[in-house]
Amino acid sequence: MNTDTAEPIEAGLDPSQLMFKRKWADTLRVTFRAVVKVKGGLWGGIFISVMLICAIGAQWISPSDPNAQDIMHRFAGPSLDNFFGTDYLGRDIFSRIIYGCRIAVLVAFSTVSISSIVGVFLGVVSGYNEGSKLDYFVIWLFDIVRSFPQIILALAIVAVLGPSLVNVVVALAFTAFPFYGRIARAQTLSVKEADYVKAAEAMGLQPIKIILRHITPNIMAPVIVCLGMDMATMIVWESGLSFLGLGVRPPTASWGIMLRNGYKYIQTSEWMIIWPALAIALAMIAFSLFSEGLRVALDPKERER
Amino acid sequence: MLKYIIKRALWIIPTLLGVLIILFSLTYLMPGDPASAMLGPRATPELVAELNQRMHLDRSMPVRLGYYLTGVIKGDLGTSVWSGHKVRSLLAEALPHTALLAITSLGVAALIGILLGAFAAVRRDSPIGGCVTIASLLGVAVPDFVAALLLMLLFCVWIPILPALGAGAPGDPLDIALHLILPATALGIGWVGYLARLTRESMIDVLDSDYIRTAKAFAVPGKIIAYRYALKNAVIPSITVIGLGVGKLLGGAVFVEIIFSRPGLGKLIVDAVYARDFPVVQGGILVATVLFVLANLIADISYAFVDPRIQYD
Numbered sequence: 001m002n003t004d005t006a007e008p009i010e011a012g013l014d015p016s017q018l019m020f021k022r023k024w025a026d027t028l029r030v031t032f033r034a035v036v037k038v039k040g041g042l043w044g045g046i047f048i049s050v051m052l053i054c055a056i057g058a059q060w061i062s063p064s065d066p067n068a069q070d071i072m073h074r075f076a077g078p079s080l081d082n083f084f085g086t087d088y089l090g091r092d093i094f095s096r097i098i099y100g101c102r103i104a105v106l107v108a109f110s111t112v113s114i115s116s117i118v119g120v121f122l123g124v125v126s127g128y129n130e131g132s133k134l135d136y137f138v139i140w141l142f143d144i145v146r147s148f149p150q151i152i153l154a155l156a157i158v159a160v161l162g163p164s165l166v167n168v169v170v171a172l173a174f175t176a177f178p179f180y181g182r183i184a185r186a187q188t189l190s191v192k193e194a195d196y197v198k199a200a201e202a203m204g205l206q207p208i209k210i211i212l213r214h215i216t217p218n219i220m221a222p223v224i225v226c227l228g229m230d231m232a233t234m235i236v237w238e239s240g241l242s243f244l245g246l247g248v249r250p251p252t253a254s255w256g257i258m259l260r261n262g263y264k265y266i267q268t269s270e271w272m273i274i275w276p277a278l279a280i281a282l283a284m285i286a287f288s289l290f291s292e293g294l295r296v297a298l299d300p301k302e303r304e305r
Numbered sequence: 306m307l308k309y310i311i312k313r314a315l316w317i318i319p320t321l322l323g324v325l326i327i328l329f330s331l332t333y334l335m336p337g338d339p340a341s342a343m344l345g346p347r348a349t350p351e352l353v354a355e356l357n358q359r360m361h362l363d364r365s366m367p368v369r370l371g372y373y374l375t376g377v378i379k380g381d382l383g384t385s386v387w388s389g390h391k392v393r394s395l396l397a398e399a400l401p402h403t404a405l406l407a408i409t410s411l412g413v414a415a416l417i418g419i420l421l422g423a424f425a426a427v428r429r430d431s432p433i434g435g436c437v438t439i440a441s442l443l444g445v446a447v448p449d450f451v452a453a454l455l456l457m458l459l460f461c462v463w464i465p466i467l468p469a470l471g472a473g474a475p476g477d478p479l480d481i482a483l484h485l486i487l488p489a490t491a492l493g494i495g496w497v498g499y500l501a502r503l504t505r506e507s508m509i510d511v512l513d514s515d516y517i518r519t520a521k522a523f524a525v526p527g528k529i530i531a532y533r534y535a536l537k538n539a540v541i542p543s544i545t546v547i548g549l550g551v552g553k554l555l556g557g558a559v560f561v562e563i564i565f566s567r568p569g570l571g572k573l574i575v576d577a578v579y580a581r582d583f584p585v586v587q588g589g590i591l592v593a594t595v596l597f598v599l600a601n602l603i604a605d606i607s608y609a610f611v612d613p614r615i616q617y618d
Contacts, residue, residue, distance in 0.1 A: 143316070144323030147598050148590070151556035152574065156590055159578040160334045236448040240560055243450060244575060259454060263564065266458060273454050281446040288445045 034297030041293020047286030054098045055105040062095035066253040085271040097279050099253035107238040108231040111172040119177035123184025142178035150175045158246045168247050187219035221298040228291025232284050255279050324594050328587045329373050383584035392588035403569035407554050410493030418497040422504025427531045437501045444498030450560035453491035470566040488565045492557050500543050508539035548604020552597045
């Protein structure tokens with residue numbers, strides 16, 4: 001992701017602005033190309049795409065309404081009408097799994113974006129002002145939140161705010177942001193000594209512009225690697241909280257709620273547990289393969305191998 | 306290094322102070338009046354007033370924070386709103402169950418995982434390497450609470466050979482052990498693969514290093530090189546991970562204890578959440594957090610001892 005400075009500067013554009021744009025585009029393109037080259041990364045990418053398609057197009061893909069009850073055909077095994085069988089209210093499990101993608105993807109993307117944006121911002125600002133009172137305060141804040149076992153803190157926050165999709169996202173994002181912050185701060189400490197940052201400072205660029213244009217794009221590699229794995233974790237925790245009845249509210253189709261219902265009928269209807277467990281397992285494999293691909297792609301040492 | 310250890314240990318004090326403030330403000334964030342939220346909609350005004358007075362809820366916020374902090378420092382975590390028992394004695398009852406579960410699962414998982422990883426690194430071309438990859442992928446794919454459900458389905462419903470619920474009769478070691486197998490497996494299974502992969506990767510790096518080549522040149526037997534010289538350095542990444550892992554383990558214990566109905570710390574917290582019994586929730590989370598903080602401290606310090614090459618300022 002080094003920018004070749006030898007290229008001519010296009011006319012009419014502020015040079016620093018141009019460099020900023022190039023860097024982000026470069027990062028994305030190089031990353032994507034490298035991830036797909038890694039064998040697992042490609043498969044992870046394909047799985048995640050399938051999940052995304054299911055999430056966006058759930059109403060067209062699923063064969064029936066996920067909440068349509070058919071009491072006469074409850075606890076039915078897999079058949080041509082219901083590929084995955086039906087649950088305790090006769091709802092089609094296949095449709096509910098597909099709709100469950102929606103909650104999983106929604107929670108994964110929103111928590112990870114909120115926590116990474118907040119965390120990276122705090123981390124970069126505190127790293128750039130190393131040794132200041134602000135720096136110590138931010139480190140303190142990070143360490144407090146990191147002291148709690150993550151899922152237990154999320155559980156407590158949801159217990160206080162009340163179970164709902166938004167509160168789950170808030171709680172999970174709150175528990176995760178210090179991890180991004182720590183990475184961002186550590187990276188900033190090394191990047192801010194670089195010549196191009198010194199040059200920008202000498203040119204009299206405002207600190208906020210230095211942070212946004214010169215530091216942030218150059219510290220993103222480890223953050224991006226973390227993003228991939230964190231999405232998997234967030235999907236697990238959303239289903240975990242929903243499993244405990246502290247997450248998304250029924251009758252919304254969430255894999256965690258499906259497992260909760262399956263647990264109640266574990267003696268009679270094993271399909272109610274197996275399918276959502278399989279869905280979670282596939283999502284986990286997809287995201288971990290993809291983030292492994294990201295790690296290899298973004299690590300110059302690994303790329304040479 | 307002593308300076309580093311002291312600095313690291315003292316940093317716990319402001320951190321735990323912050324933890325207490327967060328736990329205290331959680332009651333503040335609770336929508337509505339905490340007392341009526343805890344007692345439910347049918348509570349009489351007298352009951353609410355009495356609870357308010359007992360928990361100092363009628364005082365201003367700084368005063369309440371002061372009461373809370375002095376209480377915690379004295380070791381008084383309050384009383385359960387529901388049962389009237391001391392939170393401290395409830396925790397003392399629950400903690401051994403969780404400790405037994407966590408130590409068993411992590412201990413067995415670390416032993417199997419590290420040895421498997423080391424073996425896979427030494428015999429790089431044997432099928433063990435493939436097994437490690439599959440095991441670590443499985444560990445990632447099946448999170449602990451899903452593993453718990455699947456194990457329950459497998460060994461309690463389909464092939465009913467193991468007990469499903471409870472922690473076993475107290476004082477009967479065999480019964481306790483039988484009740485421990487499934488929860489400990491569910492909690493530890495992910496760690497086997499993870500630690501195996503971690504150990505294998507770092508062991509491969511270590512085996513390629515100069516001092517191992519020197520040892521080979523001196524004709525030191527291969528097994529001694531691998532398991533006495535190399536493994537010591539290859540284990541280092543696992544130590545930090547285990548420290549961090551205690552947090553994950555305590556989190557996973559919540560689910561596993563709920564599913565297998567073990568009366569441990571996690572079940573205590575979740576049941577208290579359901580019952581809106583906030584003193585118990587606060588106390589339970591505080592204990593879990595303190596355990597996690599101490600585990601991280603121990604991991605950091607032992608890291609400094611295990612790898613003297615690391616420099617601290």
